[in-house]
Amino acid sequence: xxxxxxxxxxxxxxxxxxxxxxxxxxxxxxDEGIEIIGEAENGEKALTIINELNPDVALLDIDMPRxxxxxxxxxxxxxxxxxKVIFLTVFSSEDxxxxxxxxxxxxxxxxxxxxxxxxxxVYKVAEDNYYISPSISNLMxxxxxxxxxxxxxxxxxxxxxKTEQMVLKYIAEGKTSKEIANEMFISFKTVENHRSNMxxxxxxxxxxxxxxxxxxxxxxx
Numbered sequence: 001x002x003x004x005x006x007x008x009x010x011x012x013x014x015x016x017x018x019x020x021x022x023x024x025x026x027x028x029x030x031d032e033g034i035e036i037i038g039e040a041e042n043g044e045k046a047l048t049i050i051n052e053l054n055p056d057v058a059l060l061d062i063d064m065p066r067x068x069x070x071x072x073x074x075x076x077x078x079x080x081x082x083x084k085v086i087f088l089t090v091f092s093s094e095d096x097x098x099x100x101x102x103x104x105x106x107x108x109x110x111x112x113x114x115x116x117x118x119x120x121x122v123y124k125v126a127e128d129n130y131y132i133s134p135s136i137s138n139l140m141x142x143x144x145x146x147x148x149x150x151x152x153x154x155x156x157x158x159x160x161x162k163t164e165q166m167v168l169k170y171i172a173e174g175k176t177s178k179e180i181a182n183e184m185f186i187s188f189k190t191v192e193n194h195r196s197n198m199x200x201x202x203x204x205x206x207x208x209x210x211x212x213x214x215x216x217x218x219x220x221x
Contacts, residue, residue, distance in 0.1 A: 009126045012038040012053065014046035014069075015061040015088065024059070024088075024114060031119050043067025047075055050083050056126050057106075059118070062089040062096065070096075073103045084125045088114060107131040156202050157217060164201075167194045172214035 011034060015021040021039060028034050038053050040046040044066040050058050058076075060069035067075075073085050086107030087100055100108060106125040109117050113133045124131040160168065163184075170180040177191040184191070199210050 006033070008033055008035040009057060009122060010035050010037045010053070010055045011057045011059060011122060012036070012040065012046065012049055012055045013059045014040040014043065014064065014072075015059075016041050016064050017061075020111065024118065027115060027118060028122070034119070034122055043069065043072045047072045050076065050081065051079070054081075055083050057086060057122055058083050059086050059088055059122075062087050062100075070099060070103065073100070073105060077104055084128070086118075086121055086125055086131070109133045159201055160198060164194050164198050167191060168198060168210075168214045168217075171195075171211055172217075 011028070013021055013024055013028075013036060015024070018041070021041075025036060025039070028036060037055055038049040040049055041064075043060070043064040046058065046060060046064070047067060050072070058072075060072055062069040064072075069085075069087050069089075073087075076083060076085065084106040085104075086109060087105050088109055088111055089096065090111050097108060106128075107121045107130065109121055109131070110133050117131075117133050121131040121133075157165075166184065167180055170183060175183065177188055177195065180191045181188045195207065195210060199205070199207075202210070202213060204210050204213055
């Protein structure tokens with residue numbers, strides 16, 4: 001009796017450079033455990049096919065027309081998508097790396113290293129692990145060092161409850177109290193109470209001070 005074939009990892013590829021996209025396809029298609037089920041040349045189309053096909057993993061170029069990879073990931077996060085995201089980029093910017101990690105990206109691969117890294121990255125991410133190209137591992141170390149320093153410089157932040165930290169994270173994203181209430185399924189008054197309690201704990205005066213604090217400390221939230 002023939003055993004059932006092991007399920008392949010289903011992925012989509014989104015990149016606006018056809019030569020790079022085709023090269024990536026050739027590398028991935030050599031692996032029998034991965035199946036490419038869709039591709040896109042811009043972020044808007046990428047989001048559409050991810051929602052339609054629900055791939056295990058989505059390989060997204062960060063810098064795409066119509067919607068960037070970061071914007072696509074924000075939309076996927078908001079809709080609680082099960083697809084895990086790997087970012088492909090030519091930049092090794094700490095700011096981009098930090099924002100990607102904050103949004104929940106599972107993989108971060110420099111395009112120059114994609115030939116060597118991409119297949120291993122797909123397998124790691126499909127298993128719900130994280131993969132960062134070895135050539136940019138210093139960004140991860142720098143991020144950890146910055147977070148540790150923020151914790152040391154702002155011990156009061158550690159006294160906030162989980163709910164207060166969540167409200168503060170939404171404040172850092174620029175959301176109003178009404179929008180936060182809708183996101184968290186709580187009342188507007190409850191959000192305002194959380195804001196007041198946080199300001200008291202953090203010894204901040206005025207709503208603007210709380211917004212500034214939230215933005216400054218967003219990597220900790």
